[in-house]
Amino acid sequence: MKRWAQATRRLVETPWRLVFIALSCFSLLAASCALIAGSGTYTVTVTAWDRYVRLGTSAATVGDALKEANVVLGPNDYSFPTPEAPLTQGLDIKVVRASLAFINDGGRIRAIETAKDTVGEILSQAGVELGPEDAVIPPAEERVPDDGRIRIVRVTYADVIEEEVIPYTVERRSDGSLEAGLVRTLTAGKEGLARVEYSVRYEDGVEVSRQEVSRELVREPSPQVLLVGTLQEVTRGSDNIRFNKAIEVVATAYCPCVKCCGPYANGYTHTGLVAEKGVIAVDPRVIPLGSRVYVDGYGFAVAGDTGGAIKGSRVDLCFSTHEEALAWGMKRVKVYVIE
Ligand SMILES: [Zn+2]
Structure with a gap:
C-alpha cells in the first residue's frame, strides 16, 4: 500500500510523465x-x-x-x-434534427415533426392559418417550449338577438276605504319586452363576453297598482271597532266536545282559558296569542289557543255547542286585530 503510493507520487512528479498523461487525455x-x-x-x-x-x-x-x-x-x-x-x-x-411539436388548435391536437425554432415557423410549416384575432401561446415570435406544446385559441364573433323581459314597477296607493293591513290589486302589472342585439365573442366556441349593439323596445311595461288600506275603524251593528290591522282568513269552527277535541280534551285551551265561545285558535306568527280581535260573523274574541292545522291565515272559532260549530262550517272572513 505504502509502496504503491510512493510509486504513484514518483510518476506524477516526473515532468515527462505529466506530458504523457496530458497527451493521453x-x-x-x-x-x-x-x-x-x-x-x-x-x-x-x-x-x-x-x-x-x-x-x-x-x-x-x-x-x-x-x-x-x-x-x-x-x-x-x-x-x-x-x-x-x-x-x-x-x-x-x-x-x-426534427422533434415533435403538438399543436392544440381550438381543442384538436395534432403532432408535427419539425426542426423549426419559433412557434410562428412551426405553425406555417403545419399550414395553420390564423385569423386576425386568434391567439397563439406562446406568441409566434417565441421559441417552442421544451414540451413542444403550442396552443391556438380561435376567436370568433357572432351577432345574437335575444328577447329580454322588462320588469314592471309597483305603485302603492293609500286607500282610506280599505282596512289597514289589506292590500288590493287595482291594476295588474305587465312586463315589457325588448329585442336586444349582442356581438358575442367566442374563444374556441365558448362565449367569453358580449357587447350590446342595439336595443329595440317591443313593448313598454305597465306598472302594477296596489291599493294599501289605511282605514282603522269599522262599524258592526252598534259596535264601532277600532283596530290596528285587518286580516283575511279562512275560519273553521269547533266546540269542546270529544268529537272536536279528542278523548283527552280537558275543556281548556293552550293558554289555560276555558274553551268556550269567544276563544279562537290562531297561528301565533300571524295573530299573536292574547290579541283581542273581532271576527266578522262571530264577534269579539281572544286569540287564546293554537292548533296543529291552524297555520298562516287560518283561525279556528270555538262555539259552545257542537251544533253551532257544525252550522258555521268553514267561511272566509276578516279578523280585526284590536290590540
Ligand atoms: Zn264539537
Whole structure:
C-alpha cells in the first residue's frame, strides 16, 4: 500500500510523465470526435445533434458531404446550408434534427415533426392559418417550449338577438276605504319586452363576453297598482271597532266536545282559558296569542289557543255547542286585530 503510493507520487512528479498523461487525455478527446481525414478537395465540418465530424471530401454538394459523414436527414430535419448548396472550403455544416411539436388548435391536437425554432415557423410549416384575432401561446415570435406544446385559441364573433323581459314597477296607493293591513290589486302589472342585439365573442366556441349593439323596445311595461288600506275603524251593528290591522282568513269552527277535541280534551285551551265561545285558535306568527280581535260573523274574541292545522291565515272559532260549530262550517272572513 505504502509502496504503491510512493510509486504513484514518483510518476506524477516526473515532468515527462505529466506530458504523457496530458497527451493521453487529448487523444481520448480526439477519439470522441470522428475524424475522417480523406485526401479530398475540401475540408469541412459537420455539426449534428449527436456528433461533430471533420471531413476531407471531394463531394460537390452539402448533401453529398452529409452522406459521406453518415448523417441521414429525415424528411423534416434540415441542414444549413441546404443539401443542394455547393460545397466550399472550410464550410461549417449544421444539421438540426426534427422533434415533435403538438399543436392544440381550438381543442384538436395534432403532432408535427419539425426542426423549426419559433412557434410562428412551426405553425406555417403545419399550414395553420390564423385569423386576425386568434391567439397563439406562446406568441409566434417565441421559441417552442421544451414540451413542444403550442396552443391556438380561435376567436370568433357572432351577432345574437335575444328577447329580454322588462320588469314592471309597483305603485302603492293609500286607500282610506280599505282596512289597514289589506292590500288590493287595482291594476295588474305587465312586463315589457325588448329585442336586444349582442356581438358575442367566442374563444374556441365558448362565449367569453358580449357587447350590446342595439336595443329595440317591443313593448313598454305597465306598472302594477296596489291599493294599501289605511282605514282603522269599522262599524258592526252598534259596535264601532277600532283596530290596528285587518286580516283575511279562512275560519273553521269547533266546540269542546270529544268529537272536536279528542278523548283527552280537558275543556281548556293552550293558554289555560276555558274553551268556550269567544276563544279562537290562531297561528301565533300571524295573530299573536292574547290579541283581542273581532271576527266578522262571530264577534269579539281572544286569540287564546293554537292548533296543529291552524297555520298562516287560518283561525279556528270555538262555539259552545257542537251544533253551532257544525252550522258555521268553514267561511272566509276578516279578523280585526284590536290590540
Ligand atoms: Zn264539537
